[in-house]
Amino acid sequence: MISERLKKIICNELNLGVELVEMDENTEANEVPGWDSLNHANIIVAIEKDYGVRFKGLEILKCKNIGDLQKLVDSKTTGQK
Amino acid sequence: MFDLDFQKISSLLSFSPNDPLMFGSGLFLFLFFFLLLFYRLFANSKNARILLLIVFSLYFYYKASGLFFLLLILNAAANFQFGKWMGDATEQSKKRMILVLSLIFNLGILGYFKYTNFFVEIVGNIQSGSFDPVDIILPIGISFYTFKSLSYVIDIYLEMMKPTKSFRDFSLFVFFFPNILAGPIDRASKFLPQVQQDYNITRRDIAMGLMLIMMGLVKKIMIADYIGLNFVDRVFEVPLRFTGVENLLAVYGYTLQLYADFSGYSDIAIGIALLLGFKLMENFNYPFKAKSIADFWRRWHISLSSWLLDYVFRPLQINFRNWRVAGNIASLIITFTLIGLWHGANWAFIVWGLLHGVYMSIGLLTRKSKNNIFNKLKLADTKLLGFGQIFITFNLVAFSFLFFRADSFETALNILNQMFFFFKPEVFSQFIAGYTPTFILIAFGFLFHFLPGSLLDKSVSVLEGMPLVVQALILAVVIWSVVQVQYADLQPFIYFQF
Structure with a gap:
């Protein structure tokens, strides 16, 4: 499952209405309108800021889809709770 | 008379600099016709088909670049091994070391053939204002197949694919004659699964x-x-x-x-x-x-x-x-x-x-x-x-x-x-x-x-x-x-x- 929080951060960064965008684990970046290679880094920075975490470069590069990104966020935040 | 013809044919078929077997040339069309014929004959035998393609591809590369086809084989052997080591490694530090080694190996060879004179010239100009170029012949297609092989090792590092167990399949990926001289720079993750498929074209x-x-x-x-x-x-x-x-x-x-x-x-x-x-x-x-x-x-x-x-x-x-x-x-x-x-x-x-x-x-x-x-x-x-x-x-x-x-x-x-x-x-x-x-x-x-x-x-x-x-x-x-x-x-x- 993709959390509402993650979806909201992504949509905010891309100026998209949350209700207009479908996202599941298998959605890839290029399937989300406006998510291109140039603003990819901005989205990652926005996620890091919102959750107060820091990813390693390799961890981000290994993400194939939004599901992987959610897992990465979860792995960083479970320890915090 | 037969001797003369034989010599002509052998010189036509052997390596000559600046005369690769170009798509569109009569000789290529002729050889490709026979390749297709045998390829279709072996349609049901995967091993024979792949072997035929490997041999033809190596010949195609030899015709374009002579003894440099040995370099191509070295490229395939080394990158297959890097991929295997990478797949076997469990620690991140070891994977990183293998990645660095493969980058040094691949870019080192590419750099030697492609960029030596460029750097010799820069250094020469700084030191004395003149330089003597080193006599290096560029193996044709090296920029393309080096990148092709590198993508295999990097994709394994990024966990985008698993290494192949078959050196034969990997060799075909590296040697494959249609894209060896000037691309497309294909990705192993897309190509390797196709080698295992049956020959079944619509x-x-x-x-x-x-x-x-x-x-x-x-x-x-x-x-x-x-x-x-x-x-x-x-x-x-x-x-x-x-x-x-x-x-x-x-x-x-x-x-x-x-x-x-x-x-x-x-x-x-x-x-x-x-x-x-x-x-x-x-x-x-x-x-x-x-x-x-x-x-x-x-x-x-x-x-x-x-x-x-x-x-x-x-x-x-x-x-x-x-x-x-x-x-x-x-x-x-x-x-x-x-x-x-x-x-x-x-x-x-x-x-x-x-x-x-x-x-x-x-x-x-x-x-x-x-x-x-x-x-x-x-x-x-x-x-x-x-x-x-x-x-x-x-x-x-x-x-x-x-x-x-x-x-x-x-x-x-x-x-x-x-x-x-x-x-x-x-x-x-x-x-x-x-x-x-x-x-x-x-x-x-x-x-x-x-x-x-x-x-x-x-x-x-x-x-x-x-x-x-x-x-x-x-x-x-x-x-x-x-x-x-x-x-x-x-x-x-x-x-x-x-």
């Missing part, structure tokens, strides 16, 4: 393969070679002898020539692979229809641009992400300078790449304000805006290729000088009269390019519905007509030098 694949081969021959021989030899080369040799309008047409002509040459080559490579049951990566997608430079790079030499996007730009961008826009710009400039440098150790290529990095950066910086202006003027998504964007993008691209083609900065400056200070538009009608076939071919080339892409699908469907005999007849007619127009000997593909 009528559609055959029609598409034939269509691509015919289109490639027309693009290469009828358009690229003709306008290159008859017009572009002459202007670029002594631009001062021509007016500005002719220089401008030569720059446009070269832009078309390079596209027709390289995409023609790619079409033939993809078509040949398709007849053998392999789907290679797309390399061009109507690049002059691009509405921005970023769009252009999603359509031009896609297999190289996506390689650099995945393995250079993304890692850089992620590392520089806290610099925000500056990080993106730094990553763009570095990536595009490397795209330039990949083409060769030559300042002109570096300037060409850098120019594209600057274009992309300006595009990024002005993206928001441009969109705001278009929305305010109610121009967004209009045909007029689209046309304007295509026109501007094409001219920016053509301007960059001026540096790509010119032998020296002086030549490039002379061409610009003629365009700005000696334009003489009235010469245009004389140009049409004097260079009628060239003009027609340039016009035809661009027109062909701007036709809707669906037309290709429709023509393939028509071809698909025809009996095999008619298909073969059409192929023969196309080859025959291409040969009629052929102005001189088949010219080497431009991208063979990279």
